Amino acid sequence: MVVADVASNLAEAVGQRFDCKATTNWREAVSLENVDVVIVSTPTHISSEVSLFAVQAGKHVLVEKPCASSSADFAPVVQAAQARKVRLKAGYNHRYHPGLRQAHEFFTKGVIGRPLTIQCSYGHGGRVGYEHEWRSQADLSGGGQLLDQGVHALDLFRWFLGDFEDVTAMVSTAFWPIAPAEDNVFATMRAASGAVAQLHASWTYWKNKFSFTLIGEKGYLCVDGLGGAYGLERLCLGIRENPGEVPQEQWLDFAGPDNSLELEWEDFLDSIMDGREPMSSGDEALHTLLLVDTIYRAAKERRTIQVDEMRQPASTAHVR
Numbered sequence: 001m002v003v004a005d006v007a008s009n010l011a012e013a014v015g016q017r018f019d020c021k022a023t024t025n026w027r028e029a030v031s032l033e034n035v036d037v038v039i040v041s042t043p044t045h046i047s048s049e050v051s052l053f054a055v056q057a058g059k060h061v062l063v064e065k066p067c068a069s070s071s072a073d074f075a076p077v078v079q080a081a082q083a084r085k086v087r088l089k090a091g092y093n094h095r096y097h098p099g100l101r102q103a104h105e106f107f108t109k110g111v112i113g114r115p116l117t118i119q120c121s122y123g124h125g126g127r128v129g130y131e132h133e134w135r136s137q138a139d140l141s142g143g144g145q146l147l148d149q150g151v152h153a154l155d156l157f158r159w160f161l162g163d164f165e166d167v168t169a170m171v172s173t174a175f176w177p178i179a180p181a182e183d184n185v186f187a188t189m190r191a192a193s194g195a196v197a198q199l200h201a202s203w204t205y206w207k208n209k210f211s212f213t214l215i216g217e218k219g220y221l222c223v224d225g226l227g228g229a230y231g232l233e234r235l236c237l238g239i240r241e242n243p244g245e246v247p248q249e250q251w252l253d254f255a256g257p258d259n260s261l262e263l264e265w266e267d268f269l270d271s272i273m274d275g276r277e278p279m280s281s282g283d284e285a286l287h288t289l290l291l292v293d294t295i296y297r298a299a300k301e302r303r304t305i306q307v308d309e310m311r312q313p314a315s316t317a318h319v320r
Contacts, residue, residue, distance in 0.1 A: 069142025088282030112216030144181030
């Protein structure tokens with residue numbers, strides 16, 4: 001095992017903790033013959049470069065979301081992984097949160113029937129000096145809150161509803177002096193099934209917030225909180241017998257520690273051993289980045305954008 005970080009003191013600290021080699025040269029670390037798996041956890045502007053180098057070297061890769069600044073940047077990574085027959089997984093750990101996993105299980109069993117709408121509000125208020133952190137620097141992060149937390153919601157939307165066809169959106173830099181990065185994003189998307197999704201991701205909630213609601217023809221599923229600073233993770237299942245009736249609600253609380261990252265890692269290792277695609281695969285992450293591209297373009301041009309418009313190679317560049 002080897003750890004690489006441009007900050008030598010951080011690399012050495014992790015190396016000492018896990019009794020492994022430390023270096024500031026990531027290419028050296030990735031190229032080692034006894035390295036089979038690479039975890040890419042870097043600022044967004046370089047993550048696709050590291051991931052591409054790794055998969056071309058025949059390594060399995062777990063890359064932290066959003067994986068790249070645009071679908072155009074990430075597409076070569078997905079293609080290379082497919083060509084080399086290695087596993088490529090995006091770090092969308094929210095799929096492994098117990099409330100969201102249980103909601104997905106209820107949904108796939110048809111408990112709430114045909115999906116009608118899905119909404120997610122997600123964000124926080126930053127912290128002192130947030131405008132100086134790399135996440136708010138567009139040249140390092142590729143964007144603002146959409147690429148930070150908003151992509152988690154987009155991944156969940158696709159997990160539940162599949163592909164989307166068109167997008168209307170607005171972004172704003174309402175408070176933090178971080179332009180051209182945004183601190184708020186509002187998007188409305190229509191899935192191929194006809195269901196409508198709404199996203200508000202914000203760095204101006206001031207208090208940590210996560211709320212995810214899926215409404216179906218028979219009832220609804222709502223997950224509030226993610227544990228920790230986001231509050232107790234709770235799932236509400238509401239079911240009605242007949243149209244117009246007051247739903248009967250069932251509440252499930254998930255008070256345990258957040259082990260989503262551990263479960264994500266286990267799924268990745270299992271996918272390698274089993275020779276299957278992991279959840280939130282590289283190809284899925286590519287489709288999520290395509291939605292990101294579409295949202296930014298819809299906001300810039302102030303019109304509804306068909307996702308298919310963004311699939312053409314000449315149009316997949318990150319448009320702000």
